[in-house]
Amino acid sequence: MQVFKSYWKILNRYKGQMIMYLSIFMVVLFCFIIPNDMGEDGENQYTSMKAKFAVFDYDHSAASEALISYLEGIHIIVELKEDDTETIQDELFNRNIDCVLRIPEGFGEKLANGEQTGLVEIVAIMGTTISMLFETDLNTYLNFVNAYLLAGYDSKIAIEHTDTALNQQVDVRLPEQGDTSVMGNRYYYFNYLGWVLICMMVIGIAPILMVYNKKNLKERVHCSAYPFSRIHQEILLGVVLTGIGICAVIIAGAVIAFQGDVFSASGGLYILNMFSYMLVALGFAFLVSNLAANVEIVNMFANVISLGMAFLCGIFVPTEVLGKGVIAIAHFLPAYWYSQACGRIEHYTNGALGEILTCMGIELLFAATLVVLGMTISRKKRVEA
Amino acid sequence: MALAIKVSNLVKRYKDLVALDHFNLEVEEGEILGLLGPNGSGKTTTINCILSLLSYDKGEILIFDQEMKPDSYEIKKNIGVVMQNVAVFDEMNVYENIDYFCGLYIQDKNLRKQYVEEAIAFVGLEDYKKFLPKKLSGGLLRRLNIACGIAHKPKLIFFDEPTVAVDPQSRNQILEGILALNRNGATIIYTSHYMEEVEQICTRIVIMDNGKNAAVGTKEELKKMIKNTESISVEILGLAQEDIDTMKRLPHAYSAEYADNHLKINFSGGKHNLVRVLEYLQEKNIPFGRVYSELPTLNDVFLEITGKALRD
Numbered sequence: 264m265q266v267f268k269s270y271w272k273i274l275n276r277y278k279g280q281m282i283m284y285l286s287i288f289m290v291v292l293f294c295f296i297i298p299n300d301m302g303e304d305g306e307n308q309y310t311s312m313k314a315k316f317a318v319f320d321y322d323h324s325a326a327s328e329a330l331i332s333y334l335e336g337i338h339i340i341v342e343l344k345e346d347d348t349e350t351i352q353d354e355l356f357n358r359n360i361d362c363v364l365r366i367p368e369g370f371g372e373k374l375a376n377g378e379q380t381g382l383v384e385i386v387a388i389m390g391t392t393i394s395m396l397f398e399t400d401l402n403t404y405l406n407f408v409n410a411y412l413l414a415g416y417d418s419k420i421a422i423e424h425t426d427t428a429l430n431q432q433v434d435v436r437l438p439e440q441g442d443t444s445v446m447g448n449r450y451y452y453f454n455y456l457g458w459v460l461i462c463m464m465v466i467g468i469a470p471i472l473m474v475y476n477k478k479n480l481k482e483r484v485h486c487s488a489y490p491f492s493r494i495h496q497e498i499l500l501g502v503v504l505t506g507i508g509i510c511a512v513i514i515a516g517a518v519i520a521f522q523g524d525v526f527s528a529s530g531g532l533y534i535l536n537m538f539s540y541m542l543v544a545l546g547f548a549f550l551v552s553n554l555a556a557n558v559e560i561v562n563m564f565a566n567v568i569s570l571g572m573a574f575l576c577g578i579f580v581p582t583e584v585l586g587k588g589v590i591a592i593a594h595f596l597p598a599y600w601y602s603q604a605c606g607r608i609e610h611y612t613n614g615a616l617g618e619i620l621t622c623m624g625i626e627l628l629f630a631a632t633l634v635v636l637g638m639t640i641s642r643k644k645r646v647e648a
Numbered sequence: 649m650a651l652a653i654k655v656s657n658l659v660k661r662y663k664d665l666v667a668l669d670h671f672n673l674e675v676e677e678g679e680i681l682g683l684l685g686p687n688g689s690g691k692t693t694t695i696n697c698i699l700s701l702l703s704y705d706k707g708e709i710l711i712f713d714q715e716m717k718p719d720s721y722e723i724k725k726n727i728g729v730v731m732q733n734v735a736v737f738d739e740m741n742v743y744e745n746i747d748y749f750c751g752l753y754i755q756d757k758n759l760r761k762q763y764v765e766e767a768i769a770f771v772g773l774e775d776y777k778k779f780l781p782k783k784l785s786g787g788l789l790r791r792l793n794i795a796c797g798i799a800h801k802p803k804l805i806f807f808d809e810p811t812v813a814v815d816p817q818s819r820n821q822i823l824e825g826i827l828a829l830n831r832n833g834a835t836i837i838y839t840s841h842y843m844e845e846v847e848q849i850c851t852r853i854v855i856m857d858n859g860k861n862a863a864v865g866t867k868e869e870l871k872k873m874i875k876n877t878e879s880i881s882v883e884i885l886g887l888a889q890e891d892i893d894t895m896k897r898l899p900h901a902y903s904a905e906y907a908d909n910h911l912k913i914n915f916s917g918g919k920h921n922l923v924r925v926l927e928y929l930q931e932k933n934i935p936f937g938r939v940y941s942e943l944p945t946l947n948d949v950f951l952e953i954t955g956k957a958l959r960d
């Protein structure tokens with residue numbers, strides 16, 4: 264097991280970067296993902312995001328009514344009898360309302376004329392998240408109407424279009440229960456691996472493989488009585504054990520963060536998916552070790568591959584936000600299938616098992632392709648030497 | 649004597665370049681065979697073919713009477729290699745490197761430990777066991793390279809220019825070491841383009857030129873192959889052409905050159921050449937400085953056999 268032993272000694276020299284990425288991942292996990300999780304499920308988060316607001320409409324136009332009905336759809340309207348400062352302050356103080364919207368006379372006309380400031384007044388306690396959310400929704404609405412007006416629609420059509428457009432968006436943001444877009448922290452934890460694993464394994468493993476590929480060393484070892492097949496097997500064993508070790512650390516992290524949720528059917532699928540993707544990451548490491556001339560180039564490859572895939576495949580940015588073209592390209596990248604599998608596992612019901620396994624199968628095919636590609640390049644190099 | 653290596657009609661081409669052209673070589677067990685040739689004459693190519701690192705176009709290679717193939721692991725067990733280019737792991741220290749290479753041959757842990765310690769003592773790296781190769785000087789690195797090649801006590805060892813870029817003191821230590829390995833029973837193939845080294849340690853010498861075996865023999869045999877037996881040089885100021893021509897006609901002399909106030913006369917045979925030269929100079933009353941009589945060197949052999957100097 265001479266070669267196997269040497270693998271760990273060499274790994275020891277290159278482990279720094281790998282540990283760094285693992286640490287970044289754990290820091291992100293324990294400082295950002297977990298603290299957001301206040302034990303609320305998606306449904307509670309959804310209701311807590313509704314603002315209670317009162318409206319005083321002095322315009323009584325079609326535009327003002329459309330605006331109110333839109334806001335009513337996503338927030339909770341509360342009746343207030345009198346528009347005087349004292350009443351409003353009492354109500355705000357007692358948390359009976361979160362904010363007050365005052366629509367002055369002439370709002371409809373100003374809006375139709377494309378004016379963008381001073382259209383409405385808002386009274387709220389400064390800096391509360393919920394009133395800010397309300398204001399954001401209000402501004403989004405007004406901006407949409409403005410955009411349609413600028414595009415040449417008359418105000419009636421503009422308001423109609425705005426309503427349809429925003430209603431679709433609302434569906435995404437405030438989904439029905441069971442909708443795929445509400446994701447738990449476990450999803451973010453595993454989905455994030457789509458980036459971390461590639462980066463970590465390419466930067467950690469490729470330099471080790473490159474050591475064994477150095478011409479002088481390779482020739483020297485080939486003069487020896489150690490069979491080639493055994494050399495390759497022992498290196499492979501080292502690499503696979505490294506992968507399993509990293510996976511074990513990640514599972515341990517998941518157990519700390521999500522406890523019992525890891526030991527469920529979906530938890531098991533997440534772990535299976537991670538192992539499949541680990542093979543993809545090792546495949547990339549092998550390919551890069553045959554392409555790169557030195558460690559700097561390895562780092563470059565690692566970043567381009569991992570970040571590129573993370574942005575295109577729904578790891579850093581949800582796929583809903585990506586264009587159709589991008590998603591079409593993403594189908595040719597393994598991270599897409601990894602991320603798709605994560606999304607399906609998060610809402611796992613028995614029926615979806617087939618789809619999840621298909622995604623994993625595609626990942627394995629990618630891994631195999633990468634290895635074959637790496638071997639082809641390595642063979643070509645040997646013939647040229 | 650049994651043959652350790654027998655190479656017959658070896659041909660190796662790199663595209664259009666014929667690196668080895670029907671090269672023949674026989675190495676007897678227990679000898680130190682020197683492969684002497686200028687840069688690019690095919691020494692490394694020969695060794696790499698013998699070791700099955702390179703495929704070749706034609707020919708046959710036998711080691712200990714068995715055909716050598718890439719997977720001849722039984723043969724490879726007995727072979728040690730010290731490559732021209734240092735081949736060690738930068739990531740492992742001196743001890744770990746030697747242990748690694750020794751372990752490619754010796755599986756038994758205790759035996760290996762003993763062998764590694766012996767190899768370290770052999771090359772004198774006792775004080776550097778924990779050093780990484782990057783921290784070693786060029787000479788020490790070469791010694792590490794040697795230790796890695798010989799730790800498993802092979803019967804047949806290849807040294808490909810092990811002394812390149814090594815200072816004279818380290819060089820002598822390396823040469824002494826090779827002689828010691830040979831005394832312990834190892835057969836050695838030694839390549840170099842330094843004729844002094846080859847002359848110093850090799851029992852037999854193969855002169856290589858353009859991928860061919862130009863001459864083989866002990867250094868005495870090689871020197872007998874050529875016309876020159878003695879060259880006499882004399883420091884003389886302003887020697888007349890007439891005198892040069894006369895001296896060229898001394899018994900056994902076959903050529904004479906005069907340059908930079910040095911006269912050099914080459915003789916082929918004859919026992920009293922130096923006396924005759926000195927008598928002539930006294931007779932003619934020609935004042936002279938230092939006088940040397942030199943026996944032919946391998947460089948002379950090389951010059952005569954290949955028509956060019958060994959070193960540029």
Ligand SMILES: Nc1ncnc2c1ncn2[C@@H]1O[C@H](COP(=O)(O)OP(=O)(O)OP(=O)(O)O)[C@@H](O)[C@H]1O
Nearest residue numbers: 648662667685686687688689690691692693694841
């Ligand atoms: N991989 C290669 N591809 C093409 N030509 C090569 C290759 N290796 C060696 N050669 C050529 O083959 C010839 C013999 O080279 P070789 O390395 O065997 O010489 P050498 O005697 O070992 O020289 P040196 O003293 O410089 O080590 C040279 O002309 C060299 O340029």
Ligand SMILES: [Mg+2]
Nearest residue numbers: 691692693732
């Ligand atoms: Mg050479």
